[in-house]
Amino acid sequence: MVGIGDTRGPGSGRSGQRADPADRAQLERHPVALRRVTALFGPFRRQVAVVVALIVVSSVVALATPFLVRLVIDEALPRQDVRLLVWAVLGMLAVTATTAVLGVVQTWLSTTVGQRVMHGLRTSVFGHLQRQSLGFFTRTRGGEVQSRLTHDISGMQSVVTSTATSLASNATTVVGTIAAMVALSWRLSLLSLVVLPPAVLLTRRVARMRRAVTAQRQRHLADLHAQVEEGLSVSGVLLGKTLGAGPAQSRRFADTSQDLVGLEVRAQLAGRWRMATMSIVFAGIPALIYLAAGLPATSGGMTIGTLVAFTALQGTLFRPLMGLLDVGVQVTASMALFSRVFEYLDLPVEVDDPADPVPLDPAGVRGDVLLEGVSFTYPDGHRPALDGVDLAVPAGATLALVGRTGSGKSTLASLVARLADPTAGRVTVDGVDLRDLSLDTLSRVVGVVSQETYLLHTTVRENLRHARPGATDAEIEDAARRAQVHDVVAALPDGYDTVVGARGHRFSGGEKQRLAIARTLLRDPRVLVLDEATSALDTGTERAVQAALDEAARGRTTITIAHRLSTVRHADRIAVLDAGRVVESGTHAELVARGGRYAALVAAGDREPALAA
Known part of the structure; x- marks a missing residue:
């Protein structure tokens, strides 16, 4: 601007x-x-x-x-x-x-x-x-x-x-x-006042013409930049190669570039017209002043010095005007x-620190989680994502959430981490409403590993230390071992000082997931929320990570959204959600014996992905 x-x-x-x-x-x-x-x-x-x-x-x-x-x-x-x-x-x-x-x-x-x-x-x-x-x-x-x-x-x-x-x-x-x-010279001043307005109007008219062409050129440049970003980023190149869209992208880029050729020519011509106009204005006004100074009727006995001084002043007036x-x-x-x-x-801040937060020592939290009459509706939602959910997870217990897409599993998990506040009801930890805790305290009490792992463009060590800035190298490596990722990192050329690359593209999906788990374990929360935390892992790696999570979950409360029966069977409690409501709840054995919706999923046998469907 x-x-x-x-x-x-x-x-x-x-x-x-x-x-x-x-x-x-x-x-x-x-x-x-x-x-x-x-x-x-x-x-x-x-x-x-x-x-x-x-x-x-x-x-x-x-x-x-x-x-x-x-x-x-x-x-x-x-x-x-x-x-x-x-x-x-x-x-x-x-x-x-x-x-x-x-x-x-x-x-x-x-x-x-x-x-x-x-x-x-x-x-x-x-x-x-x-x-x-x-x-x-x-x-x-x-x-x-x-x-x-x-x-x-x-x-x-x-x-x-x-x-x-x-x-x-x-x-x-x-x-x-x-x-x-x-x-x-008041006479020459009057002449300037007569000549300046049409000169200003002419200049502004040419400027508008150039602005229209320039604006159109800028839009095409923006399109060109967007095509470069979409076509030459890591994700864009991957998409183009897998879909065979490279030639189409090249043609689209060429068309936009060709349009820019004509617009650039027009913009340059408009600029030259403008400069030509200004040249005429800057040459014409002094010429008229010289003419007026030479005519007996308008000169008023003007000296050469006065004429030169006046012309210099008049030349400085146009731009600021x-x-x-x-x-x-x-x-x-x-x-x-x-x-x-x-x-x-x-x-407005929808999820904010309370005016008077309840003091709570994270180290002394037991981890009793309770959802009482919890309902939640998204701002643009037509129906509640959660409707009257009542769930109790005792300290150290494991709750598994099962349900189809849109049943409310991830929404429920986000409320436990207070990424949003319930529309009705409340979520408590050790009897304290999450809305009464400071966000800093809450982040030290509740840890989240989501299915979408985000890694910073820095070293592995700094990615893990992001969870706890004061962590020592030994603590970082211990967390990585517990997440079954230490050997992977140690084998890298620079070990923990290896830069992960843009969005972690250096690592596989399973490796990124294990790094995220290590990052959460390093923070040592009393409550773990695992939203499809092992979804990107193969069966063998999942067993290793699940064993590490089981070990890390000792003495702490775990709420997990899983898509494989192997992670659901051993949960202390399983809640089946449908349309935002808990339709079944109990242990694996109880739910199978009941012959309801969960039993139908179990009966699917090898079709375990149905749990996440």
Whole structure:
């Protein structure tokens, strides 16, 4: 984003624009009060005041140069006054040096303020988004979150370094220049006021034409980037090779690239037309001024020095004037950026720390888990995902959840980990409602191993230490041994210092799953939630990991969603869910003897995957 009154001039690509409809729509959806924006700069009001003062002083000092030029031409040179000539030249150098130094100081101050405001916003938004429930991230595109955290907040810096400062600079320059022009020649000033409006309108019209072509080109570039990301990422290449979609992707990429050829030519031509227009404007206005100065009716006895000084002043008026005319567009664009960031900051936190959390020592937790009348409906759900569930899991016991897809197994597991709060009822650990515990305490009490394993792009050691930053190397290796993955890691070229690669592509699905189990075991929670934790393992590896989990589960409560009978048979209690309700509950032997839904699954024999169907 370019700031209000961007001093780069009309060739910068912003002049002559209309407000982007997307910016207006954003502000209508989430209005932003100007007071809230200015409050961000409250801690830096002194620095901002100094910046504005430097801009005003610099603009006023710069106006001295044309008058010094007139002094040289009209006085020093005709009279051969060397002393006056030297002082005038020194004055010009002093003006240039002063404005340069003031510009450096102003840039340093404004950039520092902008970066500090950005830092505060970045950390605030990042921290606030981390507190959002899992549902927010399932509803929101990942790229949207990154865009607001990086591009939008970075673009907001221009509100300080370009927008506000350029507005002050342009306003001061325009007012001071017009005053100086009138002081030099009111006749030529009137001529400039007549000539400038059509020149400005012509420039803005050409700029709009270029903007339309540029916007179309940007959309095609975005499509091209998306095709590169989709076609050349690890997952995209894998998908293309397995589906044989490579040739089709290449043709689509070629078509988009071909469209860009024509758009690039049009954009360059529009740019040249704009530069041609500006060349005519910049050459035409001085020419008319020279003509007026040479006519007896309009010259008014003007000296050559006055003419040169006036022409120099008039040449500096066009750019800041164009900047001021674009104030409305730039303010809308700037406020739209603030709106997008504030929209995230204003999101309500669905799962938050309680105002007065119940003190609970994780080391002293027994692990009694109780679900009382638990119901849960997703925000966009038409029916409850869970409806009146009552389950009790004594400390150290194992509860297995069985049911078809959509029966509520994963939803129930997420409530135990408080990734969401029940719509009705409550979930307790040792009699304490999870909503009364701080999130930090809860994460140390309840550990989760999900079926989708996420590994950070760092070393194996740091991936495991992510669960417990203070863990020693010995503790890390012990957790890996218990998860039956130590030998795999030790065999790598750099052992535990091996980088896992993007999203853990260096490892197989089973190895990633075991690393996730090791990470959870390292945290040593009293309650384990295993959501299809062994789904990616082959039968042999599953036995080894299950043995490690059985050993790790001693003395701790385990709630598992399993798809193989081998992990269900030995559970202390099995709950069969259907449409969000517990339809059967008991041990393996009890449920088989009952001859109900679970017994039908057991009767399927080798068709054990039906448990996860």
